[in-house]
Amino acid sequence: MMTDPDVDVLTWKEFxxxxxxxxxxxxxxxxxxDGGLPLFTGSALLRARLLQARTLGAWYDGGxxxxxxxxxxxxxxxxxxxxxxxxxxxxxxxxxxxWADEQAGGADLLSTxxxxxxxxxxxxxxxxxxxxxTEWVLRHELTALPEVTHPDGVATGPVTLDSELxxxxxxxxxxxxxxxxxxxxxxxxxxxxDDAYRPDLSLIARGPDGTAVGFLNVIDNWIDQVGVVxxxxxxxxxxxxxxxxxxxxxxxxxxxxxxxxxxxNPAAALYRRLxxxxxxxxxxxxxRRA
Numbered sequence: 609m610m611t612d613p614d615v616d617v618l619t620w621k622e623f624x625x626x627x628x629x630x631x632x633x634x635x636x637x638x639x640x641x642d643g644g645l646p647l648f649t650g651s652a653l654l655r656a657r658l659l660q661a662r663t664l665g666a667w668y669d670g671g672x673x674x675x676x677x678x679x680x681x682x683x684x685x686x687x688x689x690x691x692x693x694x695x696x697x698x699x700x701x702x703x704x705x706x707w708a709d710e711q712a713g714g715a716d717l718l719s720t721x722x723x724x725x726x727x728x729x730x731x732x733x734x735x736x737x738x739x740x741x742t743e744w745v746l747r748h749e750l751t752a753l754p755e756v757t758h759p760d761g762v763a764t765g766p767v768t769l770d771s772e773l774x775x776x777x778x779x780x781x782x783x784x785x786x787x788x789x790x791x792x793x794x795x796x797x798x799x800x801x802d803d804a805y806r807p808d809l810s811l812i813a814r815g816p817d818g819t820a821v822g823f824l825n826v827i828d829n830w831i832d833q834v835g836v837v838x839x840x841x842x843x844x845x846x847x848x849x850x851x852x853x854x855x856x857x858x859x860x861x862x863x864x865x866x867x868x869x870x871x872x873n874p875a876a877a878l879y880r881r882l883x884x885x886x887x888x889x890x891x892x893x894x895x896r897r898a
Contacts, residue, residue: 615666615698623658623665623675630672631658634690635723641693643888644723645745646866657688657720662711666700676704684716684894690723701731709735709895717895724889737893742871746884750858750865754882756851759844761816764852767807767823769796776812776820780835804828809856811849815840824849829857831867834875846875850882 623631628651635649647653660677667673676689687708691701709717719737721728732739767773774792781787799805806826813822813836822836822845831853836845857865867884869876880886 615700615703617668618673618700619667620703621665621667622663623672624663625655625659627665627672628654628659631675634672634675634692637692638690638723639888642723642725643745643886644721645868645888645890648722653722657722658690660686660688664704664707666695666704668695674700674704676708678708678711680711680713680715684718685712687712687717687719688721689719696727701728702735705731705735712895714897716897719893719895720890721893722890724891729891732893735895737895739891740894741892743868743890744871744876745887745890746867746869746876746879747887748854748865748867748882748884750854750862752883753854753858754847754851756844756847756882759813759848762813762821762843762845762848764811764813764849767810767812767825769800769807772820773812773823776823776837777833777835779837780822783838799825802827809853809860811852813840813845813849821845822849824853826853826857829862829865831865834867847878847882850879854882 631654632649632651635654638644639646639648645653648657658675658677660679661681662678663675665672665675673692673695674690676687679686689701689704689708691704705719708719719732724742729739771792774795777795778789782789804827806828809826811824812820815821820837821840823833824831825833831850834846834849854865866887867879868890869879871889
């Protein structure tokens with residue numbers, strides 16, 4: 609497995625916390641070419657994705673040019689890998705994927721890529737992986753802000769982290785394929801404990817009778833979630849919430865706003881009409897054992 613003439617100059621060894629700077633540089637190089645989730649270069653997500661129980665890196669002339677981390681403490685096993693753009697097409701990614709599959713043993717393997725590329729998609733597909741999830745990463749430069757006509761009968765205000773917000777979230781997403789309802793307190797606590805959560809910029813929308821009909825959560829400069837209850841869809845509620853949030857972020861000093869949206873979510877077209885532009889994709893692939 610180590611004698612491919614194109615990669616026999618590489619040194620293969622595990623990596624750890626002391627290599628976090630090298631991992632950051634590698635992630636930045638991939639994002640610069642492929643686009644994807646910019647949060648991936650942050651230490652928290654890099655640690656979660658790559659500093660797993662088992663690691664393998666490829667080194668050339670002292671530099672890290674590829675890396676994969678594998679977690680085997682749950683089912684399915686999990687992995688995330690990266691190959692520097694200048695080293696692609698030489699079997700490095702295939703070597704990492706084979707090693708990750710071996711580490712999973714007999715378990716299914718769920719591989720995540722935060723900086724999707726067509727080459728990676730072709731490799732996963734050729735190796736029998738099924739793409740189970742794809743999101744577009746969208747970016748909005750807050751220099752030109754959208755105008756959205758105020759929906760009739762709708763009032764907006766800041767959120768309160770309480771049962772009403774959770775109920776609005778649940779009503780907005782319960783009819784989505786694959787929705788798994790979280791425990792209310794856990795969902796709310798996750799927001800409370802996130803230092804980047806912006807309750808001052810997050811919004812709830814109410815109909816004429818005061819009943820909540822939609823919501824929007826902001827984390828840092830990310831529009832993290834937007835939901836509208838089924839009876840109020842198609843009335844510009846979601847667009848109105850996003851437009852308000854963009855203006856609030858701009859007034860707060862942000863230069864750009866981000867969001868992720870599933871590739872089969874019709875709301876993606878709305879976000880693009882509001883000025884968001886494609887900034888890459890992220891995906892998950894599952895290798896099921898026969």
